[in-house]
Amino acid sequence: MVVHLYGVVSAQARLPDDLQGRQEAPVRRVSDGERDALISDVDPDRHAGRRDLLAHAHVLERCVEEATVVPFQFGIALEDDDAVRERVLTQQRAQLAHLLRVFQEHVQLTVQALHQEEPALREVLHRWPDLVAERDRLQRVGQAGDLAQVQLGQAVAAALEDLTIEDGAMMMERLAPLATAVGQPQALGDTEVLHAAFLVARSRRLDFDHAVGGLRDDYGHRMTIRYIGPQPPYSFVEPAMAGELSWA
Template identity: 45%
Template sequence: MPVHVYGVTDTSVTIPTDRTGRSKRPLRHIDGGDLRVLVSDVDDDSRVLREDLMAHAHTLEAVATLGTVLPMQFGVEMPDDDTVRHELIESRGDEIRPLLERFEGLLQLTVAVDLIEQEALKEVLRRDPDLVALRDHVQRAAPQDRHSAEVRLGEAIAGALEALRAEVGDGVVDRVAPTARAVSLGEVRGALQAAEVFLLVERDRQSELDATVTTLRDDLAPLASLRYVGPQPPYAFLDAASSGELSWA
């Protein structure tokens, strides 16, 4: 029967038995030597649902709380257990073991910050009297002049929001980076995202980062909201650490 592959860990990591994976199938593992591959069975004609994507991610996060796991991209399937054993353990074991050693004792935590639009607009207006004057000018402008004035105001506000977004983002990185062994920055998306920061953190320092994030969330309110995700496998750091030959997530 085909199997869906979640990731690779070592045999010291106990796979959680209270979770189900893709298509709500039980999780199980395939061992070889000191390596353990986390899998679940799938039907040949199994359709991919959004809940399957979530199950894949949540399974890996659950294992990451227990030990080091190298995550595979969603959709990696192999025809049977013997193929998994041959492709990942026998053929690629020498590649996988150094990666597991490199990330031993480390986990990824993600901090994402988004400006709250109305609060950000209030802030840029508070900081810049010229913007307030331009806004008031638009409100008083004659109908034939209003469009060009609105364009100038929109451009000025967009520039001010971009500067505020960069300022908040830089401040977030400065606050959380000292706790991390390594930092990777995601590309900000949309007009309001200020930062997406991936942090590779020693397990025994997670509580330190937790406390920093709690304080940071309070300090950012009400200007911005903060999402804190993890523990996770080292998604953002695998490409830099590996040869890229395997389909790491």
């Protein structure tokens, strides 16, 4: 048996006492008196799969509802409790104290918005009438070659990308002011309008909920909006360590 490491909280943190981790093992705390590491026993010979990833994420998501959490990357295991105390809580002491201070009373909320193809194309045609004209012209000519169709498709794709960028910027404008920090923008998939992590103070969560609801009101007819969290501030660990989150 080895122990899997989920995250670190303050020793004073009150957490749910029925947390179940990887391989259905109970999550427990090992403490140095100031900070606690969240761990569970795992059989290192069993491959990690989907359930293990979800267990890691969901344990931390339940904890972050109650307390400030420093999340660890998935896949860290140590020999035993003593190793956790020594190599994590003691050796990383300054770093953990810093991160807990920076993240105090904050959670990460992630918003992902994806265009739904038909309503988005409808909007594109509505905004760019010349595309409608070209489409109609090709239909009138009949038997338009593949090349003409590819060019039409290319123009539609470009217009859709413009719409995507514009929508993404507008959504960001409405969410960013409610967050303490915004994560590095991610590379976006083809239908993705926005995919961003926000570091949000607990006291502003309700405001943020409402802002996302407002986006759904205004854009829900042509986008699928996913609202994920609260998560521990995964996306802000690196910037916090680099000293880029300046309020702390």
